[in-house]
Amino acid sequence: MNPAKNYDHLFSPLGDPEDFKTLGVITFLRSPQVSMETGALKDSGARYAFMGIPYDEGNVGKPGSEDGAQAFRMASYEYFPYWFEYQVDLEGHCIDCGNVRIPKVSPELAHERIYRAVREVLRSGLIPIICGGDHSISIPASRALSDHIGEDGRMGYLHLGAHLDMADSWAGEKMTSPCSMARITELPNVHPENVAHVGARNSMNPKDHVELAESRGIRFFSMREVIDRGIAPVVDEAADRLWSDTTGQYLSINMNVMDASAAPGVTAPEPGGLESREVMQLATLLGQKGAPSIIEISELSPVYDVSDTTSKLAACIVLRLMAANCKERGETVDQSIKRG
Amino acid sequence: MTNEPKWEFVPHQHKGPAQQKGKDDHILSPKLHNGAFKSAGLATFMGAPYCPPDRDAIRSIDARICFLGVPWDQGQMVRAGTSQGPAGLREASTQYFPYMFEYGVDLMEFFRPVDCGDIPIVPGNNEKSHEYIYQYVTECLEGGAKVILCGGDHSVPIPGSRALSDFHASGKIGYLHVDCHLDSAPDWEGNPNTNCSGPARAFDLPNCDGSNMAHMGSRNGLNPKDWVDFWIDNNVRLVPMQEVVDRGIDVCTKEIFDIAWDKTDGIYWSWDTDSLDASCMPGTTAPETFGIKPREALELARVAGTYGADIFEISELCPQYDVSDMSTKLVCCMIYHYLGSRAQTLRKSGLQS
Numbered sequence: 246m247n248p249a250k251n252y253d254h255l256f257s258p259l260g261d262p263e264d265f266k267t268l269g270v271i272t273f274l275r276s277p278q279v280s281m282e283t284g285a286l287k288d289s290g291a292r293y294a295f296m297g298i299p300y301d302e303g304n305v306g307k308p309g310s311e312d313g314a315q316a317f318r319m320a321s322y323e324y325f326p327y328w329f330e331y332q333v334d335l336e337g338h339c340i341d342c343g344n345v346r347i348p349k350v351s352p353e354l355a356h357e358r359i360y361r362a363v364r365e366v367l368r369s370g371l372i373p374i375i376c377g378g379d380h381s382i383s384i385p386a387s388r389a390l391s392d393h394i395g396e397d398g399r400m401g402y403l404h405l406g407a408h409l410d411m412a413d414s415w416a417g418e419k420m421t422s423p424c425s426m427a428r429i430t431e432l433p434n435v436h437p438e439n440v441a442h443v444g445a446r447n448s449m450n451p452k453d454h455v456e457l458a459e460s461r462g463i464r465f466f467s468m469r470e471v472i473d474r475g476i477a478p479v480v481d482e483a484a485d486r487l488w489s490d491t492t493g494q495y496l497s498i499n500m501n502v503m504d505a506s507a508a509p510g511v512t513a514p515e516p517g518g519l520e521s522r523e524v525m526q527l528a529t530l531l532g533q534k535g536a537p538s539i540i541e542i543s544e545l546s547p548v549y550d551v552s553d554t555t556s557k558l559a560a561c562i563v564l565r566l567m568a569a570n571c572k573e574r575g576e577t578v579d580q581s582i583k584r585g
Numbered sequence: 586m587t588n589e590p591k592w593e594f595v596p597h598q599h600k601g602p603a604q605q606k607g608k609d610d611h612i613l614s615p616k617l618h619n620g621a622f623k624s625a626g627l628a629t630f631m632g633a634p635y636c637p638p639d640r641d642a643i644r645s646i647d648a649r650i651c652f653l654g655v656p657w658d659q660g661q662m663v664r665a666g667t668s669q670g671p672a673g674l675r676e677a678s679t680q681y682f683p684y685m686f687e688y689g690v691d692l693m694e695f696f697r698p699v700d701c702g703d704i705p706i707v708p709g710n711n712e713k714s715h716e717y718i719y720q721y722v723t724e725c726l727e728g729g730a731k732v733i734l735c736g737g738d739h740s741v742p743i744p745g746s747r748a749l750s751d752f753h754a755s756g757k758i759g760y761l762h763v764d765c766h767l768d769s770a771p772d773w774e775g776n777p778n779t780n781c782s783g784p785a786r787a788f789d790l791p792n793c794d795g796s797n798m799a800h801m802g803s804r805n806g807l808n809p810k811d812w813v814d815f816w817i818d819n820n821v822r823l824v825p826m827q828e829v830v831d832r833g834i835d836v837c838t839k840e841i842f843d844i845a846w847d848k849t850d851g852i853y854w855s856w857d858t859d860s861l862d863a864s865c866m867p868g869t870t871a872p873e874t875f876g877i878k879p880r881e882a883l884e885l886a887r888v889a890g891t892y893g894a895d896i897f898e899i900s901e902l903c904p905q906y907d908v909s910d911m912s913t914k915l916v917c918c919m920i921y922h923y924l925g926s927r928a929q930t931l932r933k934s935g936l937q938s
Contacts, residue, residue, distance in 0.1 A: 305622050306680060412614040423614065446883075447918050448681040448925075452612045455686040469687060472880055504879050505911035506865035513680065516865065516879040516915040549909035 272341035273374070274321045274564070279340040281362055286369035289340045292536070293567065294371040296362060297344035300355050303381025303421045304544075306513050313545030313556075314344060314376040316510075320556035321564070328568040332577040335567055339374070342366065352420060356385040363389035363539065372536055374563060377543035379512065380410060380422035383429065383497045390493045390539050391432040398492035401439040402429055403483055403537075405527075406499030406544075407515035409445050409465060411454035422544075423454070429495070430461050437462035439491050441483035444468055444502040446517050468517055476523040477530060484534045494537035500545050500559055508558055510550025521558060528562045532569025540566065612684035612691050621679040628675040629700035630654075630733070631683050631692065631921075636699035638721045643699065643728025650698035650924070651725035652733045657706045657714050660740025661780040662773060663871045666903035671703055671735045673868070673904030674920075677913035681921065688925035695928045698733075701725060711740065711778055718744040722896065726752045731893070733920060736900035738870065739768060739780035742787065742855040749853045749896055750790040759797035759845030759852035760787040761894075763885070765859040765873040767800060767808045767823075769815035780901075783855060785815060795821040797849050799841035802826050802860035804875050826875055834881040835888050842892040854894035858901045858916060868912030870901040879915055886919045890926025897923060 246252075272278050273295035279285050286294060297314025304310065318341070326335040345362045347355050359375075363386045366373040375386055391400055404410070404426055411430075412423040419428070430440055442458070442465035458465055464486065466479045487494050505514035507521045519527070531537075542559050550556060571577075603617050610616070611632065618624065621632055629635055630652040636642055643651060654671025661667065683693040692698065704721045706714040722745055725732045734745055742762070749758050762768060762784045769788075770781040778786065784800060787793050800816060804826035816823040822844055829837050845852040863872035865879045877885065889897075902916050 305619055414614070414616075416615045416618050416620075446687070448683065448685045448921055450684075450686045451614050451682045452609070452684045452686070452691070453614050467687065468880070504865065505909065505914060506862075506879060509909035509911055511909070514909050514911050514914060516911065516918045517883045518879075520878075551908050 271315070271318050271322070273318050274324065274326055274335065274339055276339045276341050279342060281342045281365050283365060283369045286340070286366060286371055291338060291340040292372060293339040293374050294342050294366045295339055295374045295376065296342040296366070297376050298347070298359055298378035298382045299344055300347045300359070300377065300382060301379045302350065302352055302355070304379040304512055305415055305421055305423055307546070308512070309546035309548040310377055310379045310512050310544050312547050313378060313542070316547035316550070316553070316556040317376045317542065317545060317559055320553055320560040323557065324560065324564060327578065328564065331568040331572040333568045333571040334578050335564065335571065338567065338571070356420060360385035360389045364393060367393040367538070372538060372540065374540045375542070376545070377541070380406070380425045380497075380499050380543045381420055382543060383425045383495070383541055384420055386539060386541060387429045387432060387495050390495050391434055394434065394493040396434060398434050399439060399490055400432065400435045401487035401489070401491035401494040402435055402497070403487040403495070404442045404497045404499070405444055405502040406442070406497070407444055407446055407449070407501040407513070407518055408499070409442060409450050409454040409458050411457040411463070413453065413457060426463070427457060430463060439486055439489060440464065441486040442466065443471065443479060443483050444518060447515050449513065449515070471519070476519070476526055480527050480530045484531055487537070488534055494535070495539045495541070496531065496537040497541045497543065498562060499543050500555060503558065508555040510546050510548075510555030512544045512546050514549070524558070524562055525565060528565040529569040532566040533573050536570045609691070611693055612682055628679055630675050631678050631698055633693065633698040633700045636701055638701035638724045640724045640727040643725060643730055646697070646699070648697050648699040648728070648730050650696040650733060651728065651730040652698060652700045652735070653721055653725060654703035654735050655706070655718055655737030655741050656703050657718070657737045657741065659709065659714070659738070660711055660778065661738035661870055661901070666905050667736060667738050667870050667901050669904050670737060670902035673902060673907070673913040674735050674916055675700075677910055677917040680914065681917060685921060685925035687922070688929040690925050690928040690932070692921065692924050692928065696924060711776070715740070715744040715778060719748045722748040723752065726895065732896045734896055734898040735902065736898065739764070739783055739855070739857050739900045740778055741900050742783040742853065742898055743778050745896055745898055746783075746787045746790060746793070746853040749851055750792055752895075753792065753850045756850030757792045757794065757797065757848065758790070759847070759849040760784065760793050761798070761841055761845050761852065761854045762800045763802050763855065763860045764800065764857035765802055765804055765807070765871070765876060766857070767803050767812035767816060769812045771811065787853070788819065788821070795819045797845055797847060798822070799844045800824065801837055801841050802829060802877060805873050807871065807873070829877070834877065834884050838885050838888040842889060846892055851895035853896045853898070854889065855898045855900065856919070858899065858912065861915070865915060866912045868903050868905075868907030870903055882915065882919055883922045886922040887926040890923045891930045893927055893930070
């Protein structure tokens with residue numbers, strides 16, 4: 246044995262198990278990597294902080310979403326920070342905080358770490374873009390926002406997805422992904438008039454979910470209604486609920502809101518959902534309304550994806566929302582700038 | 586009364602020490618374990634109980650829907666694989682509850698469906714395999730049930746429609762063919778009973794008039810001229826894909842179902858998965874572009890549910906070409922939306938509880 250050499254690499258991880266899954270410095274939109282500490286976050290001068298949450302132990306169906314964040318980052322490499330449709334430059338608007346450290350088979354500890362990470366970013370005044378992971382991540386993340394804005398604040402919640410996720414419990418567990426909206430609508434500063442769900446369809450919505458949603462007065466725009474009325478009026482109405490007299494807004498984008506043909510790389514693909522052009526319009530409309538306090542992408546499962554379709558779509562939704570909001574604030578690129 | 590018909594739904598995966606015994610457990614979030622989602626066990630369609638394909642057995646438990654799989658893919662000339670269709674569909678159905686909030690209906694309770702398993706087939710013998718299909722479908726019809734028939738290649742409607750024709754021997758039947766292909770070859774290299782000849786053989790049936798037949802969704806260049814001539818020369822309604830795009834799926838669906846149900850006693854509805862666009866239905870024998878979109882398919886199923894069909898057949902589903910289960914789940918949803926809408930319609934008209 247060479248006493249000068251470290252032999253840790255021969256063994257199961259001794260310390261941080263996350264090292265095994267971290268491939269190097271691949272960051273969202275090639276943005277700087279900044280540690281999840283208030284000081285560093287504030288000093289970055291960014292508006293958005295991306296973080297990955299490689300957690301899928303809250304799912305009840307197919308696994309695979311724990312690798313969503315990494316695919317999302319890779320997809321963002323295919324894009325410039327310049328978006329010509331909006332004439333904006335997103336360079337410097339975001340940083341990447343890496344992944345939240347997730348322990349194995351310890352849901353409570355995992356949720357607690359997610360809570361702390363999101364809370365830290367909110368405290369620093371940045372907008373967390375959190376990328377799951379299964380949909381249960383929205384339970385601790387929304388609690389972080391709820392605590393951040395405090396008892397006197399009002400929190401809006403907009404949920405895009407094929408499933409209502411209104412199980413009081415699933416097989417006795419209260420913190421799994423089909424319970425996400427049930428838990429969020431129990432937060433003290435979330436009022437039903439500030440909650441909306443868009444995209445519900447098909448029969449992974451058992452009877453108790455629908456009944457709990459109705460008993461809590463949750464407005465859900467089923468896919469049928471979206472198709473009948475068109476995406477724009479529905480998004481308008483849903484966004485009004487999100488923004489009406491609220492001090493914090495949580496936007497939850499479950500990728501299964503998309504039609505399975507547009508987004509095969511999800512945990513539970515569902516036919517009859519949004520088409521790509523509809524979700525692009527949705528992202529623009531939401532960005533024009535304002536930047537939510539938290540943007541969440543969940544259930545992205547690259548293992549089922551085809552040609553990066555789903556991860557690129559997910560990246561596009563977030564970037565488009567950021568770009569539309571950037572334009573709304575008047576921060577457009579000086580047109581006199583030319584290539585030297 | 587000991588002879589009282591009994592229909593009991595306790596999913597097999599719920600049996601044993603952790604059995605849930607609530608009457609409505611199958612339409613509620615699981616209480617004790619993950620249910621079918623990761624413990625699918627012995628998968629049946631919709632988790633329905635198994636019932637032998639026997640008219641007395643079906644009648645004795647008062648099943649209103651029989652699911653039959655047809656693992657037959659030697660009647661086609663494109664690529665094999667659709668013999669696995671029924672298995673893929675059963676697997677996809679484990680991801681769904683039999684409750685449909687869009688229609689407010691518990692399909693399990695309303696239809697008392699049963700899964701009658703797969704029809705046995707004889708490799709290399711189209712004639713014998715078709716004869717078995719005929720016999721098994723006849724058992725279900727004689728048992729008083731409607732049939733969900735899952736192929737299998739698109740030669741399945743040949744024995745399937747013959748069974749319906751004989752079932753309504755003293756009356757008339759309608760025949761609908763929703764497909765990318767016109768499938769009206771008089772024969773294919775001399776064989777009259779391949780997946781190229783479903784409507785042509787239905788037309789030969791003694792009690793199926795051309796005026797009660799229709800085709801919807803045809804497009805692209807795998808439709809030789811003799812197939813087109815069949816529809817034109819026999820004056821049978823043909824709704825090509827372009828017309829569906831121009832007029833809308835609901836209008837066209839209503840028209841073809843009106844045709845099929847015009848003074849008939851029952852109808853055979855054949856829905857080929859290649860009628861759907863290849864982007865949402867990669868898991869099919871001959872994927873084709875410019876087809877029906879998923880939301881249009883669900884609308885088609887909904888409208889069809891307002892009419893009903895004695896036999897609703899889905900064919901050419903090939904799970905091994907599928908991507909992320911999108912095709913098998915879409916087919917599952919097409920059937921569920923059809924049944925949801927059917928239940929809603931029957932309930933509204935007071936015809937069934």
